[in-house]
Amino acid sequence: xxxxARGTQRRExxxxxxxxxxxxxxxxxxxxxxxxxxxxxxxxxxxGPGAIYxxxxxxxxxxxxxxxxxxxxxxNAPVDGATPKAIIRAxxxxxxxxxxxxxxxxxxxxxxxxxxxxxxxLERIGQQLCSLGVPDEEQWATVSALLNYILGVGxxxxxxxxxxxxxxxxxxxxxxxxxxxxxxxxPDEYPFTRGVAGQLRVHDDRVDFLVGIDLMLSGIESSRGR
Amino acid sequence: xxxxARGTQRRExxxxxxxxxxxxxxxxxxxxxxxxxxxxxxxxxxxGPGAIYxxxxxxxxxxxxxxxxxxxxxxNAPVDGATPKAIIRAxxxxxxxxxxxxxxxxxxxxxxxxxxxxxxxLERIGQQLCSLGVPDEEQWATVSALLNYILGVGxxxxxxxxxxxxxxxxxxxxxxxxxxxxxxxxPDEYPFTRGVAGQLRVHDDRVDFLVGIDLMLSGIESSRGR
DNA sequence: ACCTGAACACCGTTCAAGT
DNA sequence: ACCTGAACACCGTTCAAGT
Numbered sequence: 001x002x003x004x005a006r007g008t009q010r011r012e013x014x015x016x017x018x019x020x021x022x023x024x025x026x027x028x029x030x031x032x033x034x035x036x037x038x039x040x041x042x043x044x045x046x047x048g049p050g051a052i053y054x055x056x057x058x059x060x061x062x063x064x065x066x067x068x069x070x071x072x073x074x075x076n077a078p079v080d081g082a083t084p085k086a087i088i089r090a091x092x093x094x095x096x097x098x099x100x101x102x103x104x105x106x107x108x109x110x111x112x113x114x115x116x117x118x119x120x121x122l123e124r125i126g127q128q129l130c131s132l133g134v135p136d137e138e139q140w141a142t143v144s145a146l147l148n149y150i151l152g153v154g155x156x157x158x159x160x161x162x163x164x165x166x167x168x169x170x171x172x173x174x175x176x177x178x179x180x181x182x183x184x185x186x187p188d189e190y191p192f193t194r195g196v197a198g199q200l201r202v203h204d205d206r207v208d209f210l211v212g213i214d215l216m217l218s219g220i221e222s223s224r225g226r
Numbered sequence: 227x228x229x230x231a232r233g234t235q236r237r238e239x240x241x242x243x244x245x246x247x248x249x250x251x252x253x254x255x256x257x258x259x260x261x262x263x264x265x266x267x268x269x270x271x272x273x274g275p276g277a278i279y280x281x282x283x284x285x286x287x288x289x290x291x292x293x294x295x296x297x298x299x300x301x302n303a304p305v306d307g308a309t310p311k312a313i314i315r316a317x318x319x320x321x322x323x324x325x326x327x328x329x330x331x332x333x334x335x336x337x338x339x340x341x342x343x344x345x346x347x348l349e350r351i352g353q354q355l356c357s358l359g360v361p362d363e364e365q366w367a368t369v370s371a372l373l374n375y376i377l378g379v380g381x382x383x384x385x386x387x388x389x390x391x392x393x394x395x396x397x398x399x400x401x402x403x404x405x406x407x408x409x410x411x412x413p414d415e416y417p418f419t420r421g422v423a424g425q426l427r428v429h430d431d432r433v434d435f436l437v438g439i440d441l442m443l444s445g446i447e448s449s450r451g452r
Numbered sequence: 453a454c455c456t457g458a459a460c461a462c463c464g465t466t467c468a469a470g471t
Numbered sequence: 472a473c474c475t476g477a478a479c480a481c482c483g484t485t486c487a488a489g490t
Contacts, residue, residue: 042457048457049483050456058484113382113386113404119416139422140429141438142437142441144437145438148379148382151382155381193345195362196369211370212367215368218444218449220441223444241473273474274474276466276474458485460486461483462483466477466478467477469475470475
């Protein structure tokens with residue numbers, strides 16, 4: 001048994017890194033990326049802005065820590081899939097859903113390359129690539145491609161949600177507006193975009209996301225000489 | 227330090243949207259994303275912050291416009307490649323290089339989904355997919371995957387440059403540090419990441435980027451051939 | 453050790469007032 | 472019409488001072 005000599009709580013609970021991170025996540029989820037300020041945070045924690053700096057280096061550190069909490073939770077959840085391919089798909093989808101549920105995680109991941117949150121995903125996918133028999137020298141480029149795709153699409157998708165929110169539209173109205181704009185483009189300069197505008201309106205982000213994953217997985221397989 | 231009166235009259239040209247955008251690009255290129263402020267911009271243009279708002283809606287509008295200038299320049303440059311596949315590769319690489327040269331373009335693209343700059347790339351790639359014989363119903367998901375990959379990796383790469391800059395390291399030193407951190411991870415929890423740490427140190431971003439593109443192109447081909 | 457909160461050096465944006 | 476620049480409502484971060 002470790003722990004405290006002076007067991008009685010001072011206030012509710014005393015301030016701690018974990019409590020700060022937990023409050024940050026709540027703030028980010030409810031008010032978006034712009035909702036996380038040291039003032040809002042300190043108010044919610046019934047303290048002063050300066051106190052937070054005792055537990056956290058700066059805002060970027062705080063964002064990365066909040067992000068890592070979500071990613072760790074996501075990567076630790078059990079995933080069903082029998083084959084390496086199925087597991088990669090499942091892991092990718094779990095990340096997609098996590099970013100969709102917490103759009104701020106998308107931009108946080110981009111801003112902390114090579115940090116712990118990214119590494120969790122990298123590791124998870126990398127292990128499956130080994131099982132797939134991707135040779136050592138190709139492993140880095142292959143995970144890198146998959147990881148970048150996952151973070152890229154997730155981030156893009158989060159940005160969509162964010163913008164739609166900012167304009168007080170729901171997601172489908174936002175896509176509807178973009179789709180309309182596309183179909184009014186100059187037919188000579190933008191034939192393809194015009195032609196695809198309709199698909200934009202009715203598409204399913206999750207499905208499209210998986211198409212890309214499958215494209216890459218099938219590319220990996222075919223270079224295995226299958 | 228004396229403020230010199232330069233011989234040239236500063237406001238020889240009147241303010242215009244184009245002049246503002248041009249100055250913004252210069253500022254972004256020289257001082258990074260945080261270098262673009264309405265104060266710095268108005269000083270450079272020898273005017274007041276308020277004047278800029280006559281030509282530009284807000285900062286986000288300004289960023290998107292600056293971004294579009296770079297993307298338009300990149301997409302209008304001639305590209306060599308005989309086959310649709312080669313052209314897609316060349317277009318992708320051109321975007322990679324543009325984002326590498328102007329890291330702020332990466333984040334700007336993410337923050338303006340469906341806007342003109344993205345559409346330029348979408349159109350360019352989409353036309354080649356038609357030539358490749360991708361059927362109508364699959365066109366959206368396929369461009370979407372390619373586009374997201376390009377923007378995702380480009381953005382990630384730009385973030386790397388940005389962070390390295392912030393820490394006053396050059397790029398390879400930054401990667402060296404990340405690589406060292408990775409090789410010190412717990413061997414039981416992160417075997418793959420540790421194993422791949424060496425490849426991170428010596429890898430070439432451009433080459434890795436192309437690996438992903440080729441993975442997708444070969445996935446597209448193999449689903450055509452079936 | 454941990455916390456407080458005022459103060460500092462910035463932002464983007466607005467707007468009455470000028471030409 | 473276009474521009475000016477002070478003013479407003481915020482930020483992240485610091486730090487002397489408290490417990």
